[in-house]
Amino acid sequence: MRLVQGMSHGEASAIYQSADIIVDQLRLGVIGVFTVEGMALGKPVVCFIRPDLWKISEKSLPVANADPDSIEAVLAELVRDLNLRARLGKRAREYFLKTHSSSQVVRQLESLYHLCNNTGSEIDWAAATKILDLQAQQSSGLRQLKKRSSDLEKELAKTRKHLRCSISYQARKLFKHENR
Numbered sequence: 001m002r003l004v005q006g007m008s009h010g011e012a013s014a015i016y017q018s019a020d021i022i023v024d025q026l027r028l029g030v031i032g033v034f035t036v037e038g039m040a041l042g043k044p045v046v047c048f049i050r051p052d053l054w055k056i057s058e059k060s061l062p063v064a065n066a067d068p069d070s071i072e073a074v075l076a077e078l079v080r081d082l083n084l085r086a087r088l089g090k091r092a093r094e095y096f097l098k099t100h101s102s103s104q105v106v107r108q109l110e111s112l113y114h115l116c117n118n119t120g121s122e123i124d125w126a127a128a129t130k131i132l133d134l135q136a137q138q139s140s141g142l143r144q145l146k147k148r149s150s151d152l153e154k155e156l157a158k159t160r161k162h163l164r165c166s167i168s169y170q171a172r173k174l175f176k177h178e179n180r
Helices: 009-018 033-040 051-057 071-080 082-099 102-117 125-139 146-178
Strands: 045-047
Touching: 033 045, 033 082, 045 071, 071 082, 082 102, 102 125, 125 146
Parallel strands: none
Antiparallel strands: none
């Protein structure tokens, strides 16, 4: 086991790539950037997911869930079981490609661009960013919480309405300017 800190990104990346298991945070309760980076490498990742989130994401989120009290047992199981590590690493890589890869993000951006470009107006980047943020939240496993998902859908509808209103306002403004 090695604590990776106080070194260059290149040195840290080399350690991550050669690691058998990645351990991220054990107290926050949600996945973070380092968890996603571990998944991108196809490594089994250990981190703490809050019980309410784990209950709904256990089957879809490919991490070994541990907290400070259970980390020793979780790591012991992963160290003993090479097949478990391999399966978890493979699922982690597949999850990353499906939800966080650059091609997935590009598809979302293209979709937003076409949505805005079809109206003939400029892109409202604040609204576009908000839509991407909402989509990212929805794909993180939180979307399975029915109430939260419903709230996000309402917020997304408001954002889309704001985007249409902004485009409409810009069109009226342009029309008034041209008719002076």
